[in-house]
């Protein structure tokens with residue numbers, strides 16, 4: 001995989017995205033605005049426009065009990081589960097499997113009235129990161145998705161407007177070993193999640209429509225996805 005043409009970009013993007021994900025949302029003065037909250041899940045956005053297009057960066061933080069960071073990243077990264085949890089997905093193509101941890105996707109998302117339908121072409125990479133503090137612990141796992149150009153999937157060639165996205169799912173497993181020294185069970189683990197996303201909608205869409213869509217879709221997505229992983233893993237051995 002290190003020889004692949006995308007490798008340098010993947011390496012740089014992962015480092016940059018993980019560094020940004022680790023930054024707290026700080027005092028809300030730093031521009032992050034809390035726009036959705038549900039139990040442990042908090043969603044922030046920054047209102048940003050690029051030549052008249054809403055590209056509000058989104059940062060969500062969440063803590064989920066009973067699953068590991070590896071398990072969350074595995075179900076987020078692996079194509080075979082995506083239709084189960086990604087409700088806005090109309091069609092997904094695995095364009096290229098660069099390696100077991102790097103895949104290129106083409107996805108068509110369901111049309112959201114009154115905007116035109118969108119599609120995305122992006123590479124997706126999953127990796128374990130050394131947790132600066134404790135090296136031998138379960139550590140940090142991340143999946144980074146970033147739009148890329150593919151000659152065989154030219155932008156805006158068909159009915160869909162091409163979106164440009166950069167997404168980072170950063171997961172830290174927290175283990176609370178049982179007092180009695182017994183084996184670690186799912187009651188003793190939780191996962192701290194940071195999900196960052198910037199989606200440039202490509203062609204024009206009304207700012208009000210986009211912000212309403214993001215406000216509805218992002219909380220729904222993170223809640224549905226985490227519930228899906230809990231359900232998929234509850235009767236399986238823990239994978240760190």
Ligand SMILES: CCCCCc1ccc(-c2ccc(S(=O)(=O)CCO)cc2)cc1[C@H]1C[C@H]1c1ccccn1
Nearest residue numbers: 086088109112115118145163167201205217218221
């Ligand atoms: C008029 C709407 C224009 C933008 C439509 C659009 C396209 C792609 C995406 C998107 C594409 C990928 C990812 S992911 O995290 O990499 C997972 C893999 O699927 C995430 C979100 C989002 C949206 C915006 C609906 C909004 C929305 C928000 C969360 C989920 C679905 N839809």
